[in-house]
Amino acid sequence: MNVLKEVALSLKKYKFTTITTILILAFNILVLGIFAMLMYNLDNFLNEIRNSVEISVYLKDGTKREAADAIAVKIKIKTGIDDAVFVSRDEALKEFAQNEDFKSYLDSFKINPLPDSIRVVINKEFKKDPLKLKEFSDSFKTIENVTDVYYQREEVERFYGFAVVIRKIVIWLSVILVAGSIFIVSSTVRLSVFARKDDIKKMKSSGVALLKIKSIFIVESMLEGAAGGVLAALLLLGVERIAYEKLNILWSGKWLAVNPLIIVIVILSGIVMGLISSLLFRIKTFTEK
Known part of the structure; x- marks a missing residue:
C-alpha cells in the first residue's frame, strides 16, 4: 500500500474535514504570527525609548567650568554610565530652539532661562530597569552644585509597565490558542478516524500493517498543517502590509518584515501542530480495534 497515494485519496474523499482542519490551523497560526509581530515591534519601540533616555543634571548658576567638569568626571566613573558631557546654557538654547514648540516658548524670555547642565x-x-534610572537620578541630586535632575521618569515607568502587561497577556493568549488549536484539530482527527473505521477494518483485513494505517493519518495531519501554515503565511503578509501602511504614520521605526525565515517558521508550526494533534489523539483508538 502506497501511504502517500492513500493520503491523497483520503484528502480528496473527505474534503469538508480537510478544508475545515486547514482553515482552523491557518486562523490560529495567523493569530500567533500577529502576536509575534506585535511582540517584536513592541520590543523594538521599547528599545527606541530606552536608547533615547538621558538624564540631565542641572547645575547652580555661577558654577565654574572646572567644577562642572569635575562633576562630569564624578558621574562618569559610576558603573552603568557610558558618558557625561557638559552642556552650556547657550548650547542648550540652540538645541531647544531647533524645536518649533520650544522656540516659541523661549522667545517669550528676554534672557536665556536654561541652566548649564x-x-x-x-x-x-x-x-532596562526603571528602578536603576531612579537610583542614578537620586544619587546625582546629592552632588554639590547640582540643583535638579531630570529624565522622563513617569513616561518611562508607565510604558515599561504597559509593555510587561502586554507581553504577559500575549504569552498567555498564545498558550491558550495553541492548546485550543491542537484540541480542535485532534478532535477533527478523531472524527475522521471514526468516519473511516470501515476503511480501516478493510485495510486490516487485507493485511495492511498497523504502522502504515497510523502513518496515513499522521501524514495527512502534517500535510493539512503545512497547508494551514502556507495559508497563514500568505495572510500574514497581507496583515503586515496593512499594519505597516496604517501605523507607519504614527511611528517611523523599523517594523518587522515577513521574511522567508518567518514564512518557513510559520509553515513548520503548522506541520508540528498537525503532528502533535495526531499523536495526542493516539490513533490506536480505532486502528488497534
Whole structure:
C-alpha cells in the first residue's frame, strides 16, 4: 500500500474535514504570527525609548567650568554610565530652539532661562530597569552644585509597565490558542478516524500493517498543517502590509518584515501542530480495534 497515494485519496474523499482542519490551523497560526509581530515591534519601540533616555543634571548658576567638569568626571566613573558631557546654557538654547514648540516658548524670555547642565548617557543594560534610572537620578541630586535632575521618569515607568502587561497577556493568549488549536484539530482527527473505521477494518483485513494505517493519518495531519501554515503565511503578509501602511504614520521605526525565515517558521508550526494533534489523539483508538 502506497501511504502517500492513500493520503491523497483520503484528502480528496473527505474534503469538508480537510478544508475545515486547514482553515482552523491557518486562523490560529495567523493569530500567533500577529502576536509575534506585535511582540517584536513592541520590543523594538521599547528599545527606541530606552536608547533615547538621558538624564540631565542641572547645575547652580555661577558654577565654574572646572567644577562642572569635575562633576562630569564624578558621574562618569559610576558603573552603568557610558558618558557625561557638559552642556552650556547657550548650547542648550540652540538645541531647544531647533524645536518649533520650544522656540516659541523661549522667545517669550528676554534672557536665556536654561541652566548649564551635565548630559548623562546611561548604559543600555541599565536603561532596562526603571528602578536603576531612579537610583542614578537620586544619587546625582546629592552632588554639590547640582540643583535638579531630570529624565522622563513617569513616561518611562508607565510604558515599561504597559509593555510587561502586554507581553504577559500575549504569552498567555498564545498558550491558550495553541492548546485550543491542537484540541480542535485532534478532535477533527478523531472524527475522521471514526468516519473511516470501515476503511480501516478493510485495510486490516487485507493485511495492511498497523504502522502504515497510523502513518496515513499522521501524514495527512502534517500535510493539512503545512497547508494551514502556507495559508497563514500568505495572510500574514497581507496583515503586515496593512499594519505597516496604517501605523507607519504614527511611528517611523523599523517594523518587522515577513521574511522567508518567518514564512518557513510559520509553515513548520503548522506541520508540528498537525503532528502533535495526531499523536495526542493516539490513533490506536480505532486502528488497534
